[in-house]
Amino acid sequence: AQSVTQLGSHVSVSEGALVLLRCNYSSSVPPYLFWYVQYPNQGLQLLLKYTTGATLVKGINGFEAEFKKSETSFHLTKPSAHMSDAAEYFCAVSGPAGGTSYGKLTFGQGTILTVHP
Amino acid sequence: EAGVAQSPRYKIIEKRQSVAFWCNPISGHATLYWYQQILGQGPKLLIQFQNNGVVDDSQLPKDRFSAERLKGVDSTLKIQPAKLEDSAVYLCASSFASGQIYEQYFGPGTRLTVT
Numbered sequence: 001a002q003s004v005t006q007l008g009s010h011v012s013v014s015e016g017a018l019v020l021l022r023c024n025y026s027s028s029v030p031p032y033l034f035w036y037v038q039y040p041n042q043g044l045q046l047l048l049k050y051t052t053g054a055t056l057v058k059g060i061n062g063f064e065a066e067f068k069k070s071e072t073s074f075h076l077t078k079p080s081a082h083m084s085d086a087a088e089y090f091c092a093v094s095g096p097a098g099g100t101s102y103g104k105l106t107f108g109q110g111t112i113l114t115v116h117p
Numbered sequence: 118e119a120g121v122a123q124s125p126r127y128k129i130i131e132k133r134q135s136v137a138f139w140c141n142p143i144s145g146h147a148t149l150y151w152y153q154q155i156l157g158q159g160p161k162l163l164i165q166f167q168n169n170g171v172v173d174d175s176q177l178p179k180d181r182f183s184a185e186r187l188k189g190v191d192s193t194l195k196i197q198p199a200k201l202e203d204s205a206v207y208l209c210a211s212s213f214a215s216g217q218i219y220e221q222y223f224g225p226g227t228r229l230t231v232t
Contacts, residue, residue, distance in 0.1 A: 004159075009157075036223075041225065042225055042226075043121070043208060043210075043223030043224050043225045043226055044160070044208070044210075044223040045223070046220050046221070049220070090159050090160070092159070103148065103165070103172075103212070104162055104165065104173060105160075105162065105221065106162075107159030107160050107161070108159050109157065109158050109159050110157075110158070110159050
């Protein structure tokens with residue numbers, strides 16, 4: 001079974017400050033990991049994903065995340081927050097290709113990011 | 118490229134009534150998903166289709182929920198009868214295939230309120 005825990009349901013930062021959203025996962029097989037963003041009244045949009053290879057993954061809008069197997073973590077960061085980054089962010093996990101949980105996303109509970117001027 | 122379309126965007130019904138949601142995936146996407154997103158929680162997969170066949174419906178409450186994907190394109194999700202705890206946003210997503218590294222594209226969702 002897979003699970004995702006996002007530490008902190010709300011994170012507040014000032015514009016220009018570092019954004020750090022935490023995600024830890026549990027998986028019995030090497031996971032595929034994702035971060036999605038959801039703006040109000042909209043669907044989810046993929047920010048970035050890790051499947052295999054380089055553990056530091058760069059995504060859209062200046063976000064990046066690092067897969068740390070030893071810490072079972074996949075934290076999302078952005079060096080400088082913009083007002084437009086205010087949204088809800090979801091971490092998700094699926095199993096690798098060929099496995100029974102491939103293609104089935106398990107989401108965390110979400111973190112609401114607020115950006116102050 | 119047109120995105121995933123869903124309708125209606127909002128629906129308010131009384132408990133014990135029935136309701137249906139419609140989803141049109143991105144053209145050419147073989148895999149279609151329905152998720153339930155309860156306020157304050159992440160989306161939870163209800164059912165996954167590959168073309169017009171069901172791949173996984175293990176979390177679908179089959180006593181009241183049903184879904185179909187005729188001709189492997191559009192899909193409908195039905196709730197009959199609705200309960201208060203069904204109040205949620207119902208998200209539809211599609212992906213090109215499930216046999217390769219993929220990306221799921223999400224629609225805007227249908228917000229259901231059961232009173």
